[in-house]
Amino acid sequence: MDFITNLIWHDGKFLGVEWSAWKGIGYAGTVIFFSRFLLQWYATERKKQVVVPQAFWWLSLTGALLLFTYSVHQRDSVFIVSYGFTWIPYIRNIIIHRRHKDAHTDCAGCGQKIPPQANYCPNCGGKVV
Numbered sequence: 001m002d003f004i005t006n007l008i009w010h011d012g013k014f015l016g017v018e019w020s021a022w023k024g025i026g027y028a029g030t031v032i033f034f035s036r037f038l039l040q041w042y043a044t045e046r047k048k049q050v051v052v053p054q055a056f057w058w059l060s061l062t063g064a065l066l067l068f069t070y071s072v073h074q075r076d077s078v079f080i081v082s083y084g085f086t087w088i089p090y091i092r093n094i095i096i097h098r099r100h101k102d103a104h105t106d107c108a109g110c111g112q113k114i115p116p117q118a119n120y121c122p123n124c125g126g127k128v129v
């Protein structure tokens with residue numbers, strides 16, 4: 001019991017951590033960055049196929065920017081390089097997601113969105129004209 005109490009409250013601080021606004025930014029970045037895996041896992045289990053939702057890239061971008069900000073504050077070159085360039089594929093994937101979504105057409109029969117290369121509506125089976 002003493003071990004657990006000492007772990008939670010150490011050196012007069014919660015978890016023995018010197019808390020600051022910068023630590024808040026760093027931890028927020030870590031939590032947001034990690035949450036993308038839970039989201040992706042959930043989306044994949046739901047569809048029973050590997051899916052990467054657009055929100056995955058937004059969580060990646062947000063988490064990476066927070067961690068990059070924290071790393072600059074810490075002046076840790078390894079950490080800065082780790083998060084300094086990851087935004088490039090994140091933004092590119094967000095753009096591709098948007099373009100793909102915009103390329104969908106509306107089904108004349110049922111009004112549902114039809115994927116760009118489809119010849120038939122996946123909802124009602126109507127031929128795409």
Ligand SMILES: [Zn+2]
Binds near residue numbers: 109123
């Ligand atoms: Zn349809």
